[in-house]
Amino acid sequence: MLDAHAKPLVEITGMCKWYGDFSALFDINLTVHEGEKVVVCGPSGSGKSTMIRCINQLEAHQKGTIRVDGVEVSPELKNIEGIRREVGMVFQSFNLFPHMTILDNLTLGPTRNRGISKKEARDLAMHYLERVHIAEQAEKYPVQLSGGQQQRVAIARALCMKPKVMLFDEPTSALDPEMIAGVLDVMIELAEEGMTMIVVTHEMGFARKVADRVVFMDQGEIIEVAEPEQFFSNPQSDRAQLFLSQLLGH
């Protein structure tokens, strides 16, 4: 599955973050290589979202280093936009721009950041809308779409920037059960095409199927990193065992 010689895309070393006096993340070390799919799981409040939001600096970390494709990211970095363009992000609450059509949501980034023409951006957007099976909705506004459709648009919007790595922050948590499958299918297709992905999710079926590694976090620390088979059948730490029994045990 994973090429041993793949270059590291995201390298987090000794990262810490506090909210006031509260230690939100402590000594996070994680390296994600090109083409690798990492699923991050753990109880709520364990710092999963905060960790991936530090990668594109939606949240600032206070200690340690984060490198994206070799470039260190920090709050002081002048060209943080340059990094963000390489890192796609999908949010729990979709966050589509409600005042724009679906198509405009997708073309905004490429036309503003990549300096490409409206026509090219449109073709690019339609290409990705087709990939997420939603091309016929291009002229509609976000409110006219179901949650699942909106989330697929959000994925397409991120893909339009041709990112090197995709971050997913609980992409299916805000969806009705019947909408989840469509979004997961798109993510699985994306994984099969070789996209580097870091996914915070509670969808253990997805983790089993797609992940190269599962990262288990609790109380702001990485407790366990394992291949999915091993993690699900034989978790090493007590906390992971407890978490899995709560998740699967009913």
Add this chain to the structure above:
Amino acid sequence: MDRNSPPPAPPRKRLTIVDYLLFASVIGLIVFASYRVNDVLVYHWNWSRVFGFIIRFDEETGSWVANLLMYGLATTLRLAVWGTIFATIIGILMGYWRTVDNLTLRIISRSYVELVRNIPPVVFIFIFYFFISSQLFPALGVDDIDRDGYIVNTWAFWILFGDPALLSNFLAGVLCLAMFEGAYVTEIVRAGIQAVPKGQWEAARAIGLSRTNVLKDVILPQALRKILPPMAGQFITLIKDSAIVSLISIQELTFLATEVAATTTKVFETWILVGAMYFVLCYSFALLFAWLERRAARSRR
């Protein structure tokens, strides 16, 4: 039961005895007030003298021409339009500064808002007028404008700025009003920006938009849509507030009305008439904005 049967009619709203009593007492009050004015003050109404200051018959040309109060109304309208434009520019800039991380910008915008809001408008306008008329305009050379210049001596200039001879007077009024109302617009804009969900900022940043584009493409369009109703209200307030610049001799409706009232000694007629003119102006705009809002709401679906 038939699913297709129409729903029961809603209960009709009727006027009750209390409503009729209220109407009667309001009418009674009006009658009483007019009786007092006519009987106790021994006031002689003479509307025709005042109407002559709206339009008058010009003997020389043999046609009806606009008179002082119409000029005043036109100036008030110009003041309102330019005042709104500048107040909006100031308000968007300062309103954005109110929300940024940079401490200096926050201090500047906060000081501006608090300064204007905590000084009576009249006092603010006297101080600010002194500054612009003694410092700003001489520096800009507004008073030395060429009245026969090819830009100045045109219809467009007259429509936009009025009489070139009164240009510095008019601009002083516009600037005072804009600075004053800008503070209130600032607070509206700030509230609008803060009402845009945090997720919109994050999504815009996440696709790598620059700071300017985050604001221009994502945040402001949504914020401005949210603040359209209070902004419309502020614009109408601005029309009414424009009356205070009469105190620095800006020749708008209230200033000219003072002159008309003094000349004719018909105080009640003049001010009732001017009140009606303000009402028509403001209420027209209120209707216009209400219509625009309905349209905006519909186009958004």
